[in-house]
Amino acid sequence: MRVVAEDVTVEVDGIRIINDVTMDAPSGSVVALVGPNGSGKSTLLRAVYRSLRPAGGTIWIDGDDVWGLSARASSMRTAVVLQDDSPEFEFTVREVVALGRVPHRRAFERVSKADRVAIDEALTRAGVSELQDRTVATLSGGERQRVYLARALAQQTPVLVLDEPTNHLDLLAQTELLELLVDLPATVVIALHDLNLAATYSDRVVVLTRGRVAAAGPPETILTPELIEATYGVRAAVGTNAITGRRVLHFGPALRHRGQHHADASHAPAPSLNTESTPL
Numbered sequence: 001m002r003v004v005a006e007d008v009t010v011e012v013d014g015i016r017i018i019n020d021v022t023m024d025a026p027s028g029s030v031v032a033l034v035g036p037n038g039s040g041k042s043t044l045l046r047a048v049y050r051s052l053r054p055a056g057g058t059i060w061i062d063g064d065d066v067w068g069l070s071a072r073a074s075s076m077r078t079a080v081v082l083q084d085d086s087p088e089f090e091f092t093v094r095e096v097v098a099l100g101r102v103p104h105r106r107a108f109e110r111v112s113k114a115d116r117v118a119i120d121e122a123l124t125r126a127g128v129s130e131l132q133d134r135t136v137a138t139l140s141g142g143e144r145q146r147v148y149l150a151r152a153l154a155q156q157t158p159v160l161v162l163d164e165p166t167n168h169l170d171l172l173a174q175t176e177l178l179e180l181l182v183d184l185p186a187t188v189v190i191a192l193h194d195l196n197l198a199a200t201y202s203d204r205v206v207v208l209t210r211g212r213v214a215a216a217g218p219p220e221t222i223l224t225p226e227l228i229e230a231t232y233g234v235r236a237a238v239g240t241n242a243i244t245g246r247r248v249l250h251f252g253p254a255l256r257h258r259g260q261h262h263a264d265a266s267h268a269p270a271p272s273l274n275t276e277s278t279p280l
């Protein structure tokens with residue numbers, strides 16, 4: 001299902017957080033939202049998964065305005081993986097993952113065989129089958145993050161929204177997660193801080209700065225050293241991954257400090273645009 005944010009403006013407590021943002025996630029694509037802390041990634045995602053109503057503009061999912069759908073209809077289309085989810089600490093892992101099936105059932109309907117199959121499959125795909133009888137309270141941060149992924153997978157939605165899902169994950173778990181997302185038939189909209197993960201696994205990146213889209217398009221044309229330096233104030237260069245042969249981004253020292261004006265970056269040395277790996 002295609003997900004489109006059209007001219008979306010979001011205000012929180014009268015403060016404009018998102019300004020006229022347009023984003024297009026074609027059906028089956030992986031779209032990475034990147035940008036500095038506070039640039040509005042989570043806020044835009046909240047509008048997409050129907051938790052914060054935009055003050056202006058429209059979020060379209062498969063041609064329907066999400067805010068015109070019921071909460072249940074929306075959760076049949078979109079599953080969400082958040083960083084700081086309301087933790088059902090006393091629930092077992094299996095019980096939490098089973099919550100992903102709630103939109104599929106009528107009130108008080110029992111868990112069906114199809115539900116059990118979906119739960120088992122989601123536990124396996126997220127690598128948490130062996131944890132299923134543990135309570136969430138006893139899990140590590142990374143294990144818990146994978147449980148929330150399993151819950152979203154159990155929901156079997158055509159759209160998946162993830163807010164910084166790699167934060168607690170080790171290298172293998174990060175790689176497995178991104179590979180899994182790429183293989184899903186779903187449309188994936190994911191906020192990421194790791195620009196190399198965005199560059200490697202996304203079809204499109206949308207760069208947010210101060211609540212506006214600074215750039216959007218395929219990662220290889222968008223994630224240039226110039227854009228990264230202007231957006232983050234950190235020296236950047238492009239190199240080649242020695243294992244995959246794909247593009248990789250290298251980062252150097254800060255060109256300015258938080259709060260300094262962007263124009264300060266112009267006083268920094270020009271970025272290296274060669275494709276050799278640059279020693280850090």
Ligand SMILES: Nc1ncnc2c1ncn2[C@@H]1O[C@H](COP(=O)(O)OP(=O)(O)OP(=O)(O)O)[C@@H](O)[C@H]1O
Nearest residue numbers: 012013015017035036037038039040041042043044
């Ligand atoms: N309730 C609120 N009241 C005031 N400001 C808010 C509120 N909620 C969010 N903001 C502000 O909106 C801006 C965008 O926040 P948001 O969480 O969307 O950014 P983000 O890009 O996801 O950041 P991060 O990378 O740090 O997670 C921030 O400056 C934040 O302080």
